[in-house]
Amino acid sequence: MKSYYLALLFKDQKLYPMHIDYKKFTLSNGLRFIVHEDHSTPMAVLNVLYDVGARDEDPGKTGFAHLFEHLMFGGSANIKDFEGPLLLAGGENNAFTTNDLTNYYIQLPAENIETACWLESDRMISLAFSEKSLDVQRKVVCEEFKEHYINRPYGDVAFKLRELAYKKHPYRWMTIGQELSHIENAKLGDVKAFFAKHYCPANAIVVMAGNIQTGKALALAEKWFGNIPAGEKYIRNLPTEPKQEVARTLEVKADVPLDALYKAFHVGSRTDKSYYAMDLIGELLGGGGSSRLYQTLVKEKKLFSNIECYHFGSSDPGLLMIEGKLIKGVSMKKADQAIGEELIKLCSDTIEEKELMKVKNKTESAILFEDMSLMNRASNLAMYELMGDVEFMNTELNKYLEVTSREIRDLSISIFDEKNSNSLFYYSNN
Amino acid sequence: MLLNMLNRKTAPEITDAVKFQLSLPPHRKISLSNGVEVYLVDMGTVDTLMMNVVFYAGNCYESENLVASAANFMLKSGTRTKTAYQINDFFEYYGAYLNRQSGHETAELTLHCMKKHFAELLPAVSELIADSIFPEEELGIYKKNMQQRLQVNLRKNDFVAGRLIDTYLFGPTHPYGRYSSLEDYDALNITRIKEFYNKYYLNGRCLIFIAGPLPADIQKLVEDNFGSLHLQGSVKPEITNALVFPAEEKKYRVTNDPESVQGAIRIARNFPNRHHPDFQKMQVLNNIFGGFFGSRLMANIREDKGYTYGIHSYLTNLIQESALMISTEAGKDVTEETIREVYLEMTNLCSKAVSEEELKTTKNFMIGTLLGDLDGPFQVAGRWKSLVLNDLAEDYFYRGIETIKTIQPDELQALANKYLNANDFYELAVF
Numbered sequence: 001m002k003s004y005y006l007a008l009l010f011k012d013q014k015l016y017p018m019h020i021d022y023k024k025f026t027l028s029n030g031l032r033f034i035v036h037e038d039h040s041t042p043m044a045v046l047n048v049l050y051d052v053g054a055r056d057e058d059p060g061k062t063g064f065a066h067l068f069e070h071l072m073f074g075g076s077a078n079i080k081d082f083e084g085p086l087l088l089a090g091g092e093n094n095a096f097t098t099n100d101l102t103n104y105y106i107q108l109p110a111e112n113i114e115t116a117c118w119l120e121s122d123r124m125i126s127l128a129f130s131e132k133s134l135d136v137q138r139k140v141v142c143e144e145f146k147e148h149y150i151n152r153p154y155g156d157v158a159f160k161l162r163e164l165a166y167k168k169h170p171y172r173w174m175t176i177g178q179e180l181s182h183i184e185n186a187k188l189g190d191v192k193a194f195f196a197k198h199y200c201p202a203n204a205i206v207v208m209a210g211n212i213q214t215g216k217a218l219a220l221a222e223k224w225f226g227n228i229p230a231g232e233k234y235i236r237n238l239p240t241e242p243k244q245e246v247a248r249t250l251e252v253k254a255d256v257p258l259d260a261l262y263k264a265f266h267v268g269s270r271t272d273k274s275y276y277a278m279d280l281i282g283e284l285l286g287g288g289g290s291s292r293l294y295q296t297l298v299k300e301k302k303l304f305s306n307i308e309c310y311h312f313g314s315s316d317p318g319l320l321m322i323e324g325k326l327i328k329g330v331s332m333k334k335a336d337q338a339i340g341e342e343l344i345k346l347c348s349d350t351i352e353e354k355e356l357m358k359v360k361n362k363t364e365s366a367i368l369f370e371d372m373s374l375m376n377r378a379s380n381l382a383m384y385e386l387m388g389d390v391e392f393m394n395t396e397l398n399k400y401l402e403v404t405s406r407e408i409r410d411l412s413i414s415i416f417d418e419k420n421s422n423s424l425f426y427y428s429n430n
Numbered sequence: 431m432l433l434n435m436l437n438r439k440t441a442p443e444i445t446d447a448v449k450f451q452l453s454l455p456p457h458r459k460i461s462l463s464n465g466v467e468v469y470l471v472d473m474g475t476v477d478t479l480m481m482n483v484v485f486y487a488g489n490c491y492e493s494e495n496l497v498a499s500a501a502n503f504m505l506k507s508g509t510r511t512k513t514a515y516q517i518n519d520f521f522e523y524y525g526a527y528l529n530r531q532s533g534h535e536t537a538e539l540t541l542h543c544m545k546k547h548f549a550e551l552l553p554a555v556s557e558l559i560a561d562s563i564f565p566e567e568e569l570g571i572y573k574k575n576m577q578q579r580l581q582v583n584l585r586k587n588d589f590v591a592g593r594l595i596d597t598y599l600f601g602p603t604h605p606y607g608r609y610s611s612l613e614d615y616d617a618l619n620i621t622r623i624k625e626f627y628n629k630y631y632l633n634g635r636c637l638i639f640i641a642g643p644l645p646a647d648i649q650k651l652v653e654d655n656f657g658s659l660h661l662q663g664s665v666k667p668e669i670t671n672a673l674v675f676p677a678e679e680k681k682y683r684v685t686n687d688p689e690s691v692q693g694a695i696r697i698a699r700n701f702p703n704r705h706h707p708d709f710q711k712m713q714v715l716n717n718i719f720g721g722f723f724g725s726r727l728m729a730n731i732r733e734d735k736g737y738t739y740g741i742h743s744y745l746t747n748l749i750q751e752s753a754l755m756i757s758t759e760a761g762k763d764v765t766e767e768t769i770r771e772v773y774l775e776m777t778n779l780c781s782k783a784v785s786e787e788e789l790k791t792t793k794n795f796m797i798g799t800l801l802g803d804l805d806g807p808f809q810v811a812g813r814w815k816s817l818v819l820n821d822l823a824e825d826y827f828y829r830g831i832e833t834i835k836t837i838q839p840d841e842l843q844a845l846a847n848k849y850l851n852a853n854d855f856y857e858l859a860v861f
Contacts, residue, residue: 088444115442139736151586151692299515305574325578357523358523361524
């Protein structure tokens with residue numbers, strides 16, 4: 001996914017016909033609770049976000065936040081079977097873990113929303129920790145690891161790039177875990193400690209969205225979540241990544257059919273004011289068939305068979321990535337230089353208004369389409385609240401619209417500084 | 431503690447999803463002056479629109495491999511007035527997405543855009559259909575890039591397994607069983623692609639689906655932009671290579687990557703299409719078998735044994751003939767056990783009727799998710815498209831719901847005995 005957060009709607013009613021209405025409450029135990037009514041749908045969503053991700057893991061026990069997510073489906077304090085009652089209520093659910101957060105969601109017919117409250121609140125109280133469940137999910141996650149990262153060509157790239165770009169900050173490991181052994185060695189005691197530290201009202205944000213009345217929603221939240229002990233607010237104190245002072249390169253030879261080139265540049269965090277210009281830079285370079293890298297390097301110069309530019313919108317300072325596979329016979333040096341030339345253009349020439357407008361229009365459209373889904377709206381409300389204020393969801397587009405071509409150029413100069421670059425040259429040994 | 435005042439052991443009251451009255455929101459059908467039929471689904475609260483322009487131009491109609499998909503892809507490669515770059519830049523300037531999909535029977539152009547730009551974008555879509563020129567240089571880039579992508583994909587066991595199983599089911603010459611090769615890309619030539627475009631797009635059979643909160647002048651907009659093209663509305667082109675030739679041999683083990691740590695497994699059998707009376711019943715049985723997270727395959731092979739990250743079974747979405755497919759990637763050392771467990775779950779469904787409780791859960795889940803799946807104009811248009819392309823009437827949708835609500839354990843057991851016999855299945859593991 002390009003960005004986990006690109007979704008929202010806008011305040012200026014004249015420009016943007018949609019505005020996400022919501023009501024925000026804080027329960028007596030500190031749990032943040034947000035309601036979003038939408039009476040055009042028969043469905044409802046309960047979204048529970050926990051403020052814990054892979055960055056909060058012990059360097060010797062990576063992959064834990066994600067493994068834990070799997071264990072959340074193995075039954076809780078009072079409910080042996082999580083899945084059965086939910087299916088009976090006509091519901092479906094899933095979850096995802098990132099380096100920053102863990103998010104669980106249930107969608108079901110609105111009439112049955114209380115079932116979702118019952119299930120989610122019980123697993124916020126306590127899990128039914130069992131050796132059997134841990135044993136199975138360790139294996140499942142190991143198979144997930146193999147399926148996505150070992151058993152496929154270029155599967156190890158993301159691991160190597162993170163390790164190259166981050167020396168101190170825990171973004172240096174992947175959400176799935178740094179290595180299989182960390183998951184294989186997970187102990188039940190670790191699991192219990194992780195739950196106690198992170199899974200409590202003080203560290204959670206709950207969103208109820210869909211065909212529901214705010215008053216009833218709040219009453220349900222009070223009933224099911226209101227009496228859960230607050231727990232201790234987790235204060236994050238992660239090592240800061242020191243500013244990179246020299247360009248870094250890594251060469252790898254592997255049994256893959258094509259040479260590939262990956263570049264990662266340090267950029268600001270999701271809440272940094274430079275975020276909007278950075279996101280637009282990514283779009284200028286790698287978003288779609290008319291983007292600069294695709295048009296110049298794939299179509300005109302025919303150096304790459306595909307090329308992309310993306311970032312993760314991470315909570316702490318992140319990376320802007322460029323990756324492409326080289327046309328057979330093209331040298332790595334030539335391909336790298338050609339990327340460099342495109343980056344220099346962004347640093348030296350001011351982009352034309354029309355091109356800037358294009359990437360702003362694309363952003364507006366992406367936001368509208370993403371917000372069509374009730375599930376997306378619910379999880380985005382939770383993520384904006386995590387960022388600092390749920391209202392950001394309604395002010396976001398204006399921040400994109402305010403970005404100037406001058407800001408794009410100035411930010412490009414600082415991001416694409418050679419000293420800020422991490423290059424992975426991935427050679428085919430065939 | 432206060433927590434104890436609430437009874438957390440007992441589930442709250444629910445409304446059984448099977449009690450919901452589901453309805454498929456209506457469409458309005460109009461015919462353009464050239465006979466092209468347009469299905470309008472006018473609903474939605476967000477100002478976004480989707481338009482599917484469907485051509486009978488899938489690989490069923492090609493005489494040489496890959497011509498259909500190349501013609502579809504190259505609709506964005508240049509017209510008499512615009513280069514490929516100008517086409518992309520034009521749509522992207524408005525924040526619109528113009529995608530192409532090439533399937534077996536049909537191939538599509540799909541526009542997603544903000545409502546406020548719809549009228550400005552339509553002439554450009556029309557131009558791609560009426561005026562594409564297929565530049566030689568663009569074909570060269572396409573061939574090279576597709577060959578490189580294929581080379582990477584061929585290293586993935588999962589990709590290789592997906593190709594092979596279709597060949598076993600339908601035969602290597604049938605459009606459903608045929609697959610791409612580096613040589614076939616080499617052999618692509620612009621003359622064949624232009625001939626195909628001329629016959630199946632320029633003068634081809636076309637259907638249009640538009641969904642969202644539609645502009646008031648939608649009928650005029652569509653007529654002005656598509657009504658005078660040489661398209662036709664009624665005659666479906668004939669498919670000449672419709673006979674399937676399933677393989678004789680049923681069991682396969684293929685080595686693709688000696689270093690691999692997982693085996694890609696496919697277990698599949700031929701199955702009739704949606705017009706067969708067993709099809710909708712089979713969808714219920716399939717749900718219990720491997721159709722979702724709570725299914726028996728998932729419960730046993732993932733949640734009890736931990737052999738895989740995921741295992742699914744499904745009826746393939748094909749028009750002439752379907753297949754029942756089981757698909758997973760499992761640890762190399764447990765691949766054979768995984769295959770055995772799949773057959774064991776088939777045997778269980780054959781030998782013992784599902785309990786009332788399991789069936790009720792499945793029914794509620796299916797209706798509940800169907801309710802969610804119908805939530806939004808694009809989803810509704812997708813349902814209508816599926817009915818139309820499969821030559822099914824509206825009552826098929828309601829019969830499906832009725833089947834879910836009323837099917838009984840003994841019917842499912844009889845169905846299992848008819849369709850879940852290990853001997854009828856192709857079995858493949860790619861390492």
